[in-house]
Amino acid sequence: MNFVEWTADMSVGSDTLDGHHQMIIDCLNALHPMLETDAPEAKVLAVMAKLEDFVLVHFSDEERDMKQAGYPDWRAHKELHDQMYDVVFSLKSDIERGEKVDAQRLFELIQNWLVTHILGEDRKYVPFLTSHTAKPVGQWKRSNGRDV
Numbered sequence: 001m002n003f004v005e006w007t008a009d010m011s012v013g014s015d016t017l018d019g020h021h022q023m024i025i026d027c028l029n030a031l032h033p034m035l036e037t038d039a040p041e042a043k044v045l046a047v048m049a050k051l052e053d054f055v056l057v058h059f060s061d062e063e064r065d066m067k068q069a070g071y072p073d074w075r076a077h078k079e080l081h082d083q084m085y086d087v088v089f090s091l092k093s094d095i096e097r098g099e100k101v102d103a104q105r106l107f108e109l110i111q112n113w114l115v116t117h118i119l120g121e122d123r124k125y126v127p128f129l130t131s132h133t134a135k136p137v138g139q140w141k142r143s144n145g146r147d148v
């Protein structure tokens with residue numbers, strides 16, 4: 001069973017950004033059971049690398065859409081993105097250097113993302129995005145193999 005399921009009430013009103021959030025949630029669901037077990041570092045690293053790729057594209061697209069939609073707090077929102085990216089990058093770098101996976105930091109990342117950010121901060125820009133037309137994500141695939 002997944003740690004969290006994406007549901008329609010998590011929608012931010014953009015198919016593209018919703019698709020990104022679903023892919024990020026897929027990564028977090030893949031990471032979650034690794035906290036409880038002695039998962040091989042290579043497995044954790046593979047998910048972290050995918051997560052890093054997803055968030056780089058997602059944050060960039062979301063920031064562009066917020067600005068285009070006239071969301072007034074986009075700078076503060078970008079600051080949160082930068083902080084989360086730093087966490088992903090440093091966790092991934094730790095693993096690449098051969099350090100033991102910091103399960104507590106991974107779990108805090110998951111909680112921060114799901115509870116505070118996607119369900120809290122991201123939903124604040126929804127009213128501004130109503131007239132926004134999102135770009136297709138084309139080459140992206142969900143980690144379970146489904147097309148987005």
Ligand SMILES: [Fe+2]
Binds near residue numbers: 062081121122
């Ligand atoms: Fe965001």
Ligand SMILES: [Fe+2]
Binds near residue numbers: 021058118
């Ligand atoms: Fe987001």
